[in-house]
Amino acid sequence: MVVGGLMGRLVGHVVQWVVLSYPDWSVWGTCPAVGQATCIQPGxxxxxxxxxxxxxxxRLSVTLAVIxxxxxxxxxxxxxxxxxxxxxxWTADAIEPLSIYDLLTEMNSYPFLNNKHKPIFTTDLADIVPRVRRHRIIDISSSPLVKATVLRKKLEGLHRAGELDGGLPIVRNDVLVGLIPAPDLEFALDNLRDxxxxxxxxxxxxSIDDSDDDIHGVDPTDFTPYIDPAPVALDIRSPMDLVYECFVKLGLRxxxxxxxxxxxxxxxxxxxxxxxxxxxxRDGHI
Incomplete structure (x- = not known):
C-alpha cells in the first residue's frame, strides 16, 4: 500500500501540474476555475x-474497498x-491467477491444504504411511529412562528430514503410549545441565513420590510434562477422507x-x- 500510495500521489501531482499549466483544455471542464488551485487532490x-x-x-476486493x-x-x-x-x-488475474501468498506457499513448499477444494479419494491411510522406522520412535519397553544423547540424535534426524514441527512417538511393547513434539523435546534437552x-x-x-519435587525443585531430566499421553491416532485402514478432515479441520501436523x-x-x-x-x-486439476 505504501508503494501504491507513493505512485498514486506522484501521478496526482503530475495531473495537477498539467491542469495548472493548460487550464484552457476542454477536457478539464470547470476543474481549473478554482482560482490559483485546482480540483485535483493528489491524496x-x-x-x-x-x-x-x-x-x-x-487479491482482496470487497474488504479492501470498505477499508x-x-x-x-x-x-x-x-x-x-x-x-x-x-x-x-481483473488485470492481476489475467497475468497470474495466484496471489503473492499462494505463490510463497508453493515456493516454500508449506504444507497447506485448501479447504475450498476437496479432492476425491479412493484409497485409505495405508498408502501414505511409511514402514516403522526404529530411529523415529522412542522405545521404553525395557526402561522408561532414555539417554539424552540418543534423544538428541533422534531429534537431529527429524530436523534433517525437514520435520521441524514433527514429533517422536513413545512406544512400549509396540503399543503407543505417548508422543513428544520436536520443539518441546529440543527445549527440554537444551535445559539439561549435562x-x-x-x-x-x-x-x-x-513408585516415585511426587513430594520430592517440592523439596528438590523441578527435575530437568523429567520429560513427562512435555509428553502428550493421548496423541491423535487412526487405524491404518481409515479412509483418506477422514485423514483429510483431520488435517484441515483440526489443524494437525x-x-x-x-x-x-x-x-x-x-x-x-x-x-x-x-x-x-x-x-x-494426475487427475488434471493442476
Whole structure:
C-alpha cells in the first residue's frame, strides 16, 4: 500500500501540474476555475493507487474497498475506489491467477491444504504411511529412562528430514503410549545441565513420590510434562477422507497410525500434502 500510495500521489501531482499549466483544455471542464488551485487532490489519487496495488498483490476486493472508504470518512469516493480495485483484480488475474501468498506457499513448499477444494479419494491411510522406522520412535519397553544423547540424535534426524514441527512417538511393547513434539523435546534437552550423561524420564513411574519435587525443585531430566499421553491416532485402514478432515479441520501436523491397536507408523502433514498434489496433477486439476 505504501508503494501504491507513493505512485498514486506522484501521478496526482503530475495531473495537477498539467491542469495548472493548460487550464484552457476542454477536457478539464470547470476543474481549473478554482482560482490559483485546482480540483485535483493528489491524496485521493494516492488512496486509489494504494488500494489498486494491494488488490493486485493480495487479491482482496470487497474488504479492501470498505477499508479505503472508511479511511476517508465519507462515501464520495466509493465509486473510484471500487472501479480501481475491480480493474486491478481483473488485470492481476489475467497475468497470474495466484496471489503473492499462494505463490510463497508453493515456493516454500508449506504444507497447506485448501479447504475450498476437496479432492476425491479412493484409497485409505495405508498408502501414505511409511514402514516403522526404529530411529523415529522412542522405545521404553525395557526402561522408561532414555539417554539424552540418543534423544538428541533422534531429534537431529527429524530436523534433517525437514520435520521441524514433527514429533517422536513413545512406544512400549509396540503399543503407543505417548508422543513428544520436536520443539518441546529440543527445549527440554537444551535445559539439561549435562546432556552427555543424563538419563531422561519418558514415562510416569508410580513408585516415585511426587513430594520430592517440592523439596528438590523441578527435575530437568523429567520429560513427562512435555509428553502428550493421548496423541491423535487412526487405524491404518481409515479412509483418506477422514485423514483429510483431520488435517484441515483440526489443524494437525501429524497423525499416529495404528494396526490392530499397535503402532504402525506416522503420517506427517507434509507427506499428505504431497500426496494430494500428486493426486490433483494426475487427475488434471493442476
Amino acid at each position: 485521493v489519487y494516492g488512496l486509489i493507487a494504494a488500494g489498486a496495488t494491494m488488490c493486485g498483490v493480495t 479505503l472508504f472508511e479511511i476517508t470518512g465519507s462515501l464520495d469516493y466509493v465509486l473510484p475506489f471500487s472501479l480501481a480495485i475491480l480493474v486491478a483484480k 546432556e552427555e550423561s543424563s538419563l531422561c524420564l519418558m514415562a510416569s513411574v508410580p 501429524y497423525i499416529c497410525v495404528l494396526r490392530d491397536g499397535r503402532y504402525a507408523g506416522m503420517a506427517h502433514k507434509k507427506t499428505f500434502v504431497k500426496y494430494v498434489r500428486d493426486l490433483e496433477i
